[in-house]
Amino acid sequence: MYKLIKQIIRFSVVGGLAFLIDYSLLYAFTEFLKIHYLISSIISFSVSVIFNYVLSVKWVFDVNKKQDIKEFIKFIIFSVIGLIINSILMYIQVDIMGIHYMIAKLFSTIIVMIYNFITRKIFIEGV
Numbered sequence: 001m002y003k004l005i006k007q008i009i010r011f012s013v014v015g016g017l018a019f020l021i022d023y024s025l026l027y028a029f030t031e032f033l034k035i036h037y038l039i040s041s042i043i044s045f046s047v048s049v050i051f052n053y054v055l056s057v058k059w060v061f062d063v064n065k066k067q068d069i070k071e072f073i074k075f076i077i078f079s080v081i082g083l084i085i086n087s088i089l090m091y092i093q094v095d096i097m098g099i100h101y102m103i104a105k106l107f108s109t110i111i112v113m114i115y116n117f118i119t120r121k122i123f124i125e126g127v
Helices: 002-032 037-060 069-096 101-124
Strands: none
Touching (some): 002 037, 002 101, 037 069, 037 101, 069 101
16 A cells, blocks of 8 residues: 555655646647747647656666566557647547636546546556
């Protein structure tokens, strides 16, 4: 039980840092570079996922030191699914419900963060 709590805390720290990267880049790309919020969201999400993966493998989950191509492919597949979930949620909230994209990002991130933890725990760590 202690190991799981420690893992959840570490995952939350890594996730929090990844969120700051994602949220900051989303804002910068949309407001300063005038990129459409969905494109900005895809770019910022992708950068934060790479950061999240590297730290998750090194610090959060028990992963064999020798990463093979199969593990990396799993990561890519789950990340693409997370990106699709994020994009759909953003679109529904912003374009259909009229919620500001920065507020919509908060809700989308919570859902994708839960998805990420569960899929990484089950399929990457093998628990």
